[in-house]
Amino acid sequence: MNSVLLEARKLTKRFGGVIALKSVSLTIHRGEIYGLIGPNGAGKTTFFNVITGLYACDEGEVWLAGERLDLSRPHRVAAAGIARTFQNVRLFANMTALENVMVGRHAKGRAGVISAILRTRGERGEEAAMRAKAMELLRYVGIERRAYDLAGHLSYGDQRRLEIARALALEPKLLALDEPAAGMNATETEALRQLIEGLNRDGLTVLLIEHDMRFVMGLCHRIAVLDYGEKIAEGAPAEISRDARVIEAYLGQGAACP
Amino acid sequence: MRQLRWPYWLGVLLVAATLLLLPFALSAIGTAWVRITNLAILFVFLALGLNIVVGMAGLLDLGYVAFYAVGAYTWALLASPHFDVHWPAWAILPLGAALACVAGVLLGAPTLRLRGDYLAIVTLGFGEIVRIFLNNLSAPFNITNGPKGITRIDGLSLAGIQFNASETFLGIPFTAPIKYYYVLLILLLVILIINLRLADSRIGRAWVAIREDEIAAKACGIDTRNVKLLAFAMGASFGGIAGGMFAAIQGFVSPESFVLNESIMILAMVVLGGMGNVWGVIAGAMLLSFVPELLRYTVEPIQRALFGRMLIEPEVLRMLIFGAALVLTMRFRPAGLWPEKRHKQEMSVAS
Numbered sequence: 001m002n003s004v005l006l007e008a009r010k011l012t013k014r015f016g017g018v019i020a021l022k023s024v025s026l027t028i029h030r031g032e033i034y035g036l037i038g039p040n041g042a043g044k045t046t047f048f049n050v051i052t053g054l055y056a057c058d059e060g061e062v063w064l065a066g067e068r069l070d071l072s073r074p075h076r077v078a079a080a081g082i083a084r085t086f087q088n089v090r091l092f093a094n095m096t097a098l099e100n101v102m103v104g105r106h107a108k109g110r111a112g113v114i115s116a117i118l119r120t121r122g123e124r125g126e127e128a129a130m131r132a133k134a135m136e137l138l139r140y141v142g143i144e145r146r147a148y149d150l151a152g153h154l155s156y157g158d159q160r161r162l163e164i165a166r167a168l169a170l171e172p173k174l175l176a177l178d179e180p181a182a183g184m185n186a187t188e189t190e191a192l193r194q195l196i197e198g199l200n201r202d203g204l205t206v207l208l209i210e211h212d213m214r215f216v217m218g219l220c221h222r223i224a225v226l227d228y229g230e231k232i233a234e235g236a237p238a239e240i241s242r243d244a245r246v247i248e249a250y251l252g253q254g255a256a257c258p
Numbered sequence: 259m260r261q262l263r264w265p266y267w268l269g270v271l272l273v274a275a276t277l278l279l280l281p282f283a284l285s286a287i288g289t290a291w292v293r294i295t296n297l298a299i300l301f302v303f304l305a306l307g308l309n310i311v312v313g314m315a316g317l318l319d320l321g322y323v324a325f326y327a328v329g330a331y332t333w334a335l336l337a338s339p340h341f342d343v344h345w346p347a348w349a350i351l352p353l354g355a356a357l358a359c360v361a362g363v364l365l366g367a368p369t370l371r372l373r374g375d376y377l378a379i380v381t382l383g384f385g386e387i388v389r390i391f392l393n394n395l396s397a398p399f400n401i402t403n404g405p406k407g408i409t410r411i412d413g414l415s416l417a418g419i420q421f422n423a424s425e426t427f428l429g430i431p432f433t434a435p436i437k438y439y440y441v442l443l444i445l446l447l448v449i450l451i452i453n454l455r456l457a458d459s460r461i462g463r464a465w466v467a468i469r470e471d472e473i474a475a476k477a478c479g480i481d482t483r484n485v486k487l488l489a490f491a492m493g494a495s496f497g498g499i500a501g502g503m504f505a506a507i508q509g510f511v512s513p514e515s516f517v518l519n520e521s522i523m524i525l526a527m528v529v530l531g532g533m534g535n536v537w538g539v540i541a542g543a544m545l546l547s548f549v550p551e552l553l554r555y556t557v558e559p560i561q562r563a564l565f566g567r568m569l570i571e572p573e574v575l576r577m578l579i580f581g582a583a584l585v586l587t588m589r590f591r592p593a594g595l596w597p598e599k600r601h602k603q604e605m606s607v608a609s
Contacts, residue, residue: 052477078479086477092470094598095463102460103467107479109460113488116459117452127459170479 307496316469321385329501358498407512
């Protein structure tokens with residue numbers, strides 16, 4: 001089987017006169033943890049929004065597991081296998097944690113209005129299976145005790161975990177995490193690292209944006225660096241930390257000189 | 259599964275008995291009260307329908323009364339001397355619901371990208387367009403009979419029972435409003451079950467998810483376009499059913515019954531009761547239907563007894579109290595009298 005899972009080809013996104021992404025191409029292989037880093041405003045989140053279909057890109061295409069994604073329909077991208085979390089946690093605050101994960105499983109279900117009204121055997125079976133799977137995912141991320149609490153009432157760390165559980169409910173091919181460790185303390189970050197490593201060990205490919213350098217360097221297999229919408233480097237963490245352009249982008253011109 | 263014990267069934271039995279005997283108790287006070295109750299039940303239908311759109315899916319619809327009008331005129335045109343067609347109820351009521359459903363999709367499709375205030379303005383316009391059409395579709399072809407409305411509409415007749423006529427059964431007098439009351443009660447039960455089941459289903463959760471965060475809902479794989487259209491369609495069809503029954507009960511419809519004020523009233527029922535919660539919405543609809551009527555019957559006698567004459571018109575006082583009640587509710591219970599709690603309790607018992 002082809003080892004390429006996601007291939008972004010020459011993605012360009014403009015906001016008026018600002019070019020947020022300038023012909024960015026990158027390839028993510030099955031089973032890796034791929035990091036996307038760069039200074040503030042480098043276009044990382046824009047890249048996320050483009051590959052998940054939330055922003056219409058101006059040029060370029062995205063292929064997932066050998067199929068071209070229809071970027072004009074975000075729900076299709078999700079159903080095709082890219083699940084994501086958001087930089088500022090976006091949960092359904094007035095729904096319980098369990099319901100949040102069940103919504104995450106929406107695309108896996110088929111029950112419509114009629115079968116819901118008639119409570120057909122198929123619908124009841126699907127609901128029960130959805131509930132069981134959602135419960136299992138809450139247990140996996142370690143918040144099953146909060147299953148019946150409203151998502152908005154959860155602690156920040158638990159909300160982050162819930163968002164990951166909701167993304168996992170899609171049984172994605174690629175899990176895209178937008179700054180998962182933002183705002184977390186050292187203990188929470190460590191627990192998150194273990195969670196991501198566990199997911200990866202179970203075969204999930206992970207794409208993550210992160211600011212916490214130690215977190216990224218320790219966790220990712222490969223890293224791409226964006227600066228002003230352009231990919232300026234790509235490689236293993238050790239190479240990236242020595243790359244002159246990367247150091248310049250982060251620390252300014254001259255810093256790379258010995 | 260939760261075990262349902264005897265206190266539960268006793269409660270159900272008591273409620274059922276009360277509901278079954280209610281019209282007789284009411285007609286002892288005055289026949290008008292049965293009719294008022296029937297209209298209140300129609301408003302419960304409307305409020306439950308609007309609750310799907312506004313309460314669950316979070317789409318602010320200010321033109322909901324248009325679907326009520328579609329249902330009412332469907333019945334009025336197909337069962338009256340106006341065109342001299344007299345279709346049977348089992349055909350018109352579903353047809354009215356279906357046409358309202360189509361109208362819902364027609365309103366929903368162009369407004370999919372709109373939210374909040376913008377959606378409210380467009381839906382408000384839609385409601386007015388429907389009303390103005392009804393007002394003016396009398397020339398060159400007389401379809402709606404304009405502002406004069408349509409009169410002598412057939413009542414409901416099902417299985418050989420004429421619901422517009424009084425009759426005595428087992429020595430008990432059943433007047434027309436009492437007979438309609440039972441039909442509405444059965445319809446109410448059906449609509450209630452549909453709402454409760456939808457609220458706790460894959461589609462119901464998708465509606466709430468869109469209300470809570472549309473972008474996250476998309477990222478979860480929800481086709482927000484279809485799911486929103488579904489909310490418009492379902493909500494509208496309840497309005498269509500309520501409209502059909504309204505035409506049958508009143509025997510007369512005119513555009514005047516479908517003004518913006520009615521839309522606002524239905525919305526107030528949903529908001530006051532508790533958006534998203536089926537029981538709260540029912541309570542809101544009942545409250546806003548009955549309290550004005552109660553005032554109408556009490557304000558005048560009380561004033562005459564106290565001051566010997568009428569100082570404030572009941573209608574004026576009604577709006578004053580109504581406005582104050584809404585302001586107080588929004589100040590002290592902003593989520594409504596009986597807010598949605600996403601059946602937290604029920605599920606923790608089940609686990």
